[in-house]
Amino acid sequence: xxxxxxxxxLFSAAQAIDGRARGLFRLAENGFCELVSSTHAINEARRNxxxxxxxxxxxxxxxxxxxxxxxxxxxxxxxxxTGHGLPENDAPILAAAAAADADLLxxxxxxxxxxxxxxxxxxxxxxPLREALQLxxxx
Numbered sequence: 001x002x003x004x005x006x007x008x009x010l011f012s013a014a015q016a017i018d019g020r021a022r023g024l025f026r027l028a029e030n031g032f033c034e035l036v037s038s039t040h041a042i043n044e045a046r047r048n049x050x051x052x053x054x055x056x057x058x059x060x061x062x063x064x065x066x067x068x069x070x071x072x073x074x075x076x077x078x079x080x081x082t083g084h085g086l087p088e089n090d091a092p093i094l095a096a097a098a099a100a101d102a103d104l105l106x107x108x109x110x111x112x113x114x115x116x117x118x119x120x121x122x123x124x125x126x127x128p129l130r131e132a133l134q135l136x137x138x139x
Contacts, residue, residue: 001139003028004097005037005067006107007044009129014045014060015053020129024106024136025063033136035067038096042069070100084121087112098122106132 003024005013013021028035042064049060073081073095081091081098090112097105098121105126107113116126127135 001033001104001136002100002102003033003035003104003106003132003136004070004093004100004102004124005035005041006093006105006109006113007041007048008108009106010037010042010045010060010063011048011052012108012129013063014049015056017059020133023133024129025066027133027136028066032139036070036100036102037064037067038070038072038092038100040072040092040096070096072096073099080122085115094121094124094126097124104132104135 009021012019013025016022024033024035027033045060049057072092077095077098078091081094082088084094086094090109093107094105102124105124106129107126108129113126117128119126
C-alpha cells in the first residue's frame with residue numbers, strides 16, 4: 001500500500017518519537033507500506049518544524065530520507081484538486097498524491113481535508129492518521 005504523507009503527518013512524526021505518525025515509518029521499515037511525499041509537503045513540514053520545534057529539525061530530515069519524494073502534480077491536477085474544495089495551498093497535496101498513484105493520502109488537516117475523509121478522490125482515499133494505521137495494520 002502506497003501512502004502519501006501530508007506536511008502535518010511529517011511534522012508529527014518528527015516531533016513525537018513515540019507518536020502514531022512515527023508508527024507509519026516503523027510499518028514502512030517492516031515492509032507493510034511505502035511512504036511517499038512531495039517537495040511541497042516536505043518544505044511545509046520543514047518550515048513549521050523550524051518555527052515550532054526547531055530541536056526536531058534533524059529528525060525530520062532523517063525521516064524524509066526514509067520516504068520516496070514524488071513529483072508535484074501538474075497544473076491540471078492542481079486545478080482538479082481545487083475543484084474538490086481544497087484551498088490553493090492544499091490542492092498541490094492532493095494533486096501530488098494522485099500523480100504518485102498513492103492508495104491513501106494521510107493527513108491530520110481536518111479543517112481543509114475533513115470533508116474528504118473516508119472518500120476516494122480519483123484513485124486516492126483521503127484518511128486521517130488513525131485510519132491509515134488501521135488500514136496498513138490489516139493489510
